Amino acid sequence: MRLALVLSLLLSACGYHLVGQGKSAVIPQGTTSATLLSDGSRLGKILLGELQQQWLQKASLPSLHDKNPSQNLDTRHVTLRIESPNETFIPVAFDGSGLAIQYRLSVTGVLNMYQENTLIWRSGVISSNADIFGDASALANNPTAIEAERETLVEQLRKQWAQEALARLQSGF
Numbered sequence: 017m018r019l020a021l022v023l024s025l026l027l028s029a030c031g032y033h034l035v036g037q038g039k040s041a042v043i044p045q046g047t048t049s050a051t052l053l054s055d056g057s058r059l060g061k062i063l064l065g066e067l068q069q070q071w072l073q074k075a076s077l078p079s080l081h082d083k084n085p086s087q088n089l090d091t092r093h094v095t096l097r098i099e100s101p102n103e104t105f106i107p108v109a110f111d112g113s114g115l116a117i118q119y120r121l122s123v124t125g126v127l128n129m130y131q132e133n134t135l136i137w138r139s140g141v142i143s144s145n146a147d148i149f150g151d152a153s154a155l156a157n158n159p160t161a162i163e164a165e166r167e168t169l170v171e172q173l174r175k176q177w178a179q180e181a182l183a184r185l186q187s188g189f
Contacts, residue, residue: 041186042129042137043078048092050078059101063125066178067098074182094131096185101125105166108147119148121166123173127181139184144176
């Protein structure tokens with residue numbers, strides 16, 4: 017009982033729960049515009065679309081431009097780039113006969129911010145994860161059930177990834 021209490025106090029004291037709650041955004045003060053880019057991959061483009069959608073809902077963020085201003089060294093402009101996007105779908109638990117009964121779906125990526133062609137902030141890996149569970153015999157007879165659930169879940173994880181990316185930008189973490 018004491019151990020659980022100590023662990024809960026440690027987690028609440030570490031600040032982990034504050035991501036997205038801070039008032040010290042990493043976007044430099046005085047920034048008036050931003051460009052969002054991806055690495056050009058299919059997943060990068062999808063995450064870019066999700067990030068743009070959520071960015072536009074935040075009045076406190078700088079206005080978005082499709083392309084960098086003609087003067088790339090403008091100190092009032094930042095460029096945010098989604099790099100290393102990755103989506104994995106792997107089995108993580110198996111029944112006694114070796115059939116997968118649990119799968120982990122992950123969407124990961126890094127968000128970098130540039131100003132005056134210089135990297136000024138790196139988010140670290142942002143990850144959204146979820147598990148899909150299933151009865152091994154039912155899955156063996158109907159593998160499309162897993163695929164349908166995966167498609168629904170991956171859309172949710174992409175949105176969640178964009179929310180986490182914006183939370184990191186706005187929190188200062």
